[in-house]
Amino acid sequence: MAMPKVLKVHGLDLSYFTGKLEGYLRGKQIPYELIEMDTADFKRCGKATGVAQMPQVEWINGQWLSDTTLIIEFLETLKPETSVMPEHATLRFIAQLLEDFGDEWLWRPALYYRWAHAQDARLMSHRLADGMMRDVPLPFFMRRWAILNRQRLHFLWLDGVRKTTAKRIEAHYLETLDALELVLKKQPFLLGQRPTLADYGLYGSMFRHFFCDPTPARMMRTRAPAVHEWVARLWNTTLADYNNAPFAAQWPGELTPLLNIVCEEFLPYMQANEQAIEQGTRKFEFDSKGVQFKIPTQRYRAWRYQRLKTRYQALPYSSQQEINTCFPELGTALSKPVTCPVEARIKGLPITTPTTMTSRTW
Structure with a gap:
């Protein structure tokens, strides 16, 4: 084409x-x-x-x-x-899993740091008022006020951010940062010596939010310098330079803490969202290390989770066994059949894809 x-x-x-x-x-x-x-x-x-x-x-x-x-x-x-897709079936699935994690788990702390901290919120509301809302016929201070309140409503209050949950949301970023640092101080990319989908899946939050916004960027520079270097490296990477570098055949041991977060936090969260949608409820509760969240359901995330389950179940038996040996929680969560497929509801779609879906804005 x-x-x-x-x-x-x-x-x-x-x-x-x-x-x-x-x-x-x-x-x-x-x-x-x-x-x-x-x-x-x-x-x-x-x-x-x-x-x-x-x-x-x-x-x-x-x-x-x-x-x-x-x-x-x-x-x-x-x-x-x-290609950014690992050749080995197990590693390809891990890359897809980490893309889902980067897109859907780090979304909340990324938006939290941008809009809950005064310095970051002032900067970003100024930029959006001067950029995205430049064609709105209102005085600048009114555009800035409108965007600040709109973002805080949608991405803080309506997304479960409360005084009781704020510290735990901050920890979601810090725990992920520490886990990434363990990997990236040993090797240039998450799954080895060449970039994969795993790197680009985590890039959205790590680049435009955590690397660029003042508060999380300061944390990244001091707490995880290897992650900071990786963000810049990936922006300057030409994939063709790695065509002769082999994909890894197994995930590095240093990736275990990050995959533990995926198993202990991300997958139960996605599962709870899917179950709530199947039951027809608009909100669901999720426990993150003793902190209780009440969050609106997201059909798009249910679609992503069901697709992840389908991919896991299509893996060769040897790959499933390899994953289950190290992360039995992952196998338990993803081996359950999709009994109530979440149908797509959005018309916008890549031209190759017959399925529509819901997603988040901005």
Whole structure:
């Protein structure tokens, strides 16, 4: 299938998922133009795809790409010679698992640090008022007030952030940072000597939020310098330079603390969300090391979780055994059949994908 000479990527240079996609496109050496959205362009893209989110990619013949996970999967089929997908079935699944973790677990602490801390919130509300809302005919101070309150409502209050949960959300970032540091001070990328989907899956939060926003960036520099270096390295990576480097055949032992977080926190969280949706409830409770969260259900996350289960169950028996030996909780969670598939409800989709889905905005 033909690819445009230059992809038109509609997004923002402070956006979680725009940064993830940009890092991948730079590594893949796929030319692109970042079109900084304003509110009119945001609406135009949403009308074209049926989903109000970013980034969105204009393709050819009026076609569009939506959702970074599916965009990357699609582009991998068009340019497989610089693949980020490990060849070994077990490692490929681990890479996909870590992409889900990066997208769906780190979302909350990333948005928390951006909007709960005064210094970060002042900076980002200024940037969004001057950028995303530049076409809104209101005085600057009113645009800034509106965006600050909108973001805090959606990404703090409505996403379970309370005085009782704030410290635990902060810990979600710090625990992940410490786990990543153990790996990245030993090797350049998460699964070995060449970049994989695992790296790009964690890049959205680690780059545009934790690396760039003042409060978490200060923590990263002092607490996890190897992670800080990895973020810059990945932005400057050309995947073709690694074509002759073999993919790892097994995950490094240093990855165990990170995978423990996945098993003990992320998968139970995703499972609880799926169960609540199957039961028809709009909120669910989740316990994170003794801290109780009450969070709205997300159909998109249920879709991601069900897809993860399907992928695990399709693995060769030897790969399942390899995973279960080290992480029995993972096998227990993902071996349960999908009994009530979550149907997609969004019209925007990559041109290769027959399934629509819900996702988060900004």
